[in-house]
Amino acid sequence: MRFGSLLAFSILAYAYQGQAHAGSAPASLTCTPLTKGSSMQLDGTIPASEETLSLVVSSREHRYTLSDAGSETTVIESLAEGVFALNIRSRGFETTLYAIPATVKATPLPYGTDARFVAKLTALRPSRHADAGASYLYDDYVRDIKMSCHYRYEI
Numbered sequence: 001m002r003f004g005s006l007l008a009f010s011i012l013a014y015a016y017q018g019q020a021h022a023g024s025a026p027a028s029l030t031c032t033p034l035t036k037g038s039s040m041q042l043d044g045t046i047p048a049s050e051e052t053l054s055l056v057v058s059s060r061e062h063r064y065t066l067s068d069a070g071s072e073t074t075v076i077e078s079l080a081e082g083v084f085a086l087n088i089r090s091r092g093f094e095t096t097l098y099a100i101p102a103t104v105k106a107t108p109l110p111y112g113t114d115a116r117f118v119a120k121l122t123a124l125r126p127s128r129h130a131d132a133g134a135s136y137l138y139d140d141y142v143r144d145i146k147m148s149c150h151y152r153y154e155i
Contacts, residue, residue: 026052027153034146047075048153062126066090079106079115093136095123112154121145
Protein backbone atom coordinates (compact mmCIF):
# COMPACT_ATOMS: atom_id res chain seq x y z
CA MET A 1 0.00 0.00 0.00
CA ARG A 2 2.81 2.39 0.90
CA PHE A 3 4.53 1.82 -2.48
CA GLY A 4 1.29 2.60 -4.35
CA SER A 5 0.87 5.90 -2.46
CA LEU A 6 4.47 6.85 -3.12
CA LEU A 7 4.09 6.04 -6.82
CA ALA A 8 0.86 8.06 -7.09
CA PHE A 9 2.47 11.04 -5.32
CA SER A 10 5.52 10.86 -7.63
CA ILE A 11 3.32 10.85 -10.73
CA LEU A 12 1.30 13.83 -9.46
CA ALA A 13 4.45 15.76 -8.55
CA TYR A 14 5.89 15.12 -12.02
CA ALA A 15 2.66 16.21 -13.74
CA TYR A 16 2.47 19.36 -11.62
CA GLN A 17 6.07 20.41 -12.30
CA GLY A 18 6.58 23.32 -14.71
CA GLN A 19 3.12 24.80 -14.30
CA ALA A 20 2.68 28.41 -13.19
CA HIS A 21 1.24 28.65 -9.70
CA ALA A 22 -0.69 31.39 -7.95
CA GLY A 23 1.80 34.03 -6.91
CA SER A 24 4.34 32.91 -9.50
CA ALA A 25 6.53 35.34 -11.41
CA PRO A 26 9.20 35.51 -14.09
CA ALA A 27 12.86 35.84 -13.15
CA SER A 28 14.86 38.97 -13.90
CA LEU A 29 18.17 38.62 -15.71
CA THR A 30 20.79 41.31 -16.33
CA CYS A 31 24.13 40.59 -17.99
CA THR A 32 26.97 42.96 -18.85
CA PRO A 33 30.10 42.13 -20.87
CA LEU A 34 33.38 40.98 -19.36
CA THR A 35 34.97 40.31 -22.76
CA LYS A 36 37.19 43.25 -23.69
CA GLY A 37 35.80 45.31 -26.55
CA SER A 38 32.27 43.89 -26.31
CA SER A 39 29.26 46.05 -25.59
CA MET A 40 26.65 43.26 -25.67
CA GLN A 41 24.10 43.40 -22.86
CA LEU A 42 21.03 41.44 -21.80
CA ASP A 43 18.29 42.85 -19.61
CA GLY A 44 14.75 41.73 -18.89
CA THR A 45 12.64 38.82 -17.70
CA ILE A 46 12.88 35.14 -18.51
CA PRO A 47 10.57 32.23 -17.69
CA ALA A 48 10.82 30.90 -14.14
CA SER A 49 7.60 29.54 -12.65
CA GLU A 50 5.66 31.53 -15.24
CA GLU A 51 6.17 31.56 -19.00
CA THR A 52 7.14 35.18 -19.59
CA LEU A 53 9.95 36.28 -21.88
CA SER A 54 10.91 39.91 -22.44
CA LEU A 55 14.65 40.13 -22.90
CA VAL A 56 16.42 43.08 -24.55
CA VAL A 57 19.68 42.27 -26.35
CA SER A 58 21.69 45.41 -27.00
CA SER A 59 25.06 46.62 -28.22
CA ARG A 60 25.81 50.33 -28.37
CA GLU A 61 22.95 51.96 -30.32
CA HIS A 62 21.41 48.72 -31.65
CA ARG A 63 18.91 46.52 -29.81
CA TYR A 64 16.19 43.96 -30.25
CA THR A 65 13.71 42.37 -27.87
CA LEU A 66 13.03 38.67 -27.51
CA SER A 67 9.45 38.06 -26.38
CA ASP A 68 6.96 35.23 -25.96
CA ALA A 69 5.54 35.89 -29.42
CA GLY A 70 7.28 33.61 -31.88
CA SER A 71 9.91 32.37 -29.41
CA GLU A 72 10.66 28.93 -28.04
CA THR A 73 12.45 29.25 -24.69
CA THR A 74 14.23 26.61 -22.64
CA VAL A 75 15.63 27.39 -19.19
CA ILE A 76 17.60 24.82 -17.22
CA GLU A 77 18.22 26.12 -13.73
CA SER A 78 19.54 24.61 -10.53
CA LEU A 79 21.56 27.52 -9.23
CA ALA A 80 22.35 25.92 -5.86
CA GLU A 81 24.18 23.23 -7.87
CA GLY A 82 25.85 25.70 -10.24
CA VAL A 83 23.60 25.05 -13.23
CA PHE A 84 22.00 27.71 -15.45
CA ALA A 85 21.37 27.57 -19.19
CA LEU A 86 19.04 29.61 -21.38
CA ASN A 87 18.23 28.88 -25.02
CA ILE A 88 15.84 31.01 -27.08
CA ARG A 89 14.86 30.19 -30.66
CA SER A 90 13.15 33.15 -32.24
CA ARG A 91 12.27 33.92 -35.84
CA GLY A 92 15.13 32.07 -37.48
CA PHE A 93 17.92 32.71 -34.98
CA GLU A 94 19.10 31.37 -31.65
CA THR A 95 20.35 32.97 -28.43
CA THR A 96 22.24 30.85 -25.90
CA LEU A 97 23.54 31.81 -22.47
CA TYR A 98 25.12 29.33 -20.08
CA ALA A 99 26.73 29.84 -16.70
CA ILE A 100 30.25 28.66 -15.98
CA PRO A 101 29.39 26.36 -13.03
CA ALA A 102 32.34 27.26 -10.79
CA THR A 103 31.29 30.94 -10.87
CA VAL A 104 27.67 30.52 -9.73
CA LYS A 105 26.99 32.11 -6.33
CA ALA A 106 23.36 31.54 -5.34
CA THR A 107 21.68 32.99 -2.26
CA PRO A 108 18.32 31.60 -1.18
CA LEU A 109 15.68 34.23 -0.41
CA PRO A 110 12.56 33.63 1.69
CA TYR A 111 10.50 33.30 -1.51
CA GLY A 112 13.07 32.90 -4.26
CA THR A 113 16.70 33.00 -5.30
CA ASP A 114 19.31 35.66 -5.99
CA ALA A 115 22.37 34.58 -8.00
CA ARG A 116 25.43 36.02 -9.68
CA PHE A 117 27.56 34.18 -12.22
CA VAL A 118 29.85 34.47 -15.22
CA ALA A 119 28.28 33.13 -18.39
CA LYS A 120 29.04 32.70 -22.07
CA LEU A 121 26.70 34.24 -24.62
CA THR A 122 26.12 33.38 -28.26
CA ALA A 123 23.64 35.76 -29.86
CA LEU A 124 22.70 37.52 -33.05
CA ARG A 125 24.50 40.87 -33.33
CA PRO A 126 21.89 43.57 -32.65
CA SER A 127 23.13 45.50 -35.71
CA ARG A 128 22.25 42.47 -37.90
CA HIS A 129 18.74 41.87 -36.54
CA ALA A 130 16.04 42.10 -39.21
CA ASP A 131 12.33 41.48 -39.48
CA ALA A 132 10.84 37.99 -39.30
CA GLY A 133 11.74 35.68 -42.14
CA ALA A 134 15.35 36.86 -42.50
CA SER A 135 18.12 34.29 -42.75
CA TYR A 136 21.37 34.76 -40.89
CA LEU A 137 24.97 33.77 -41.53
CA TYR A 138 27.70 32.60 -39.13
CA ASP A 139 29.26 36.10 -39.03
CA ASP A 140 25.94 37.61 -37.93
CA TYR A 141 26.49 36.14 -34.45
CA VAL A 142 28.79 36.96 -31.55
CA ARG A 143 30.08 33.81 -29.89
CA ASP A 144 31.35 32.97 -26.42
CA ILE A 145 31.15 36.51 -25.10
CA LYS A 146 31.85 36.36 -21.35
CA MET A 147 29.14 38.09 -19.36
CA SER A 148 28.69 39.00 -15.70
CA CYS A 149 25.09 38.09 -14.88
CA HIS A 150 22.65 38.76 -12.07
CA TYR A 151 19.56 36.50 -11.79
CA ARG A 152 16.73 37.14 -9.34
CA TYR A 153 13.55 35.19 -8.86
CA GLU A 154 11.03 36.07 -6.21
CA ILE A 155 7.32 35.40 -5.88
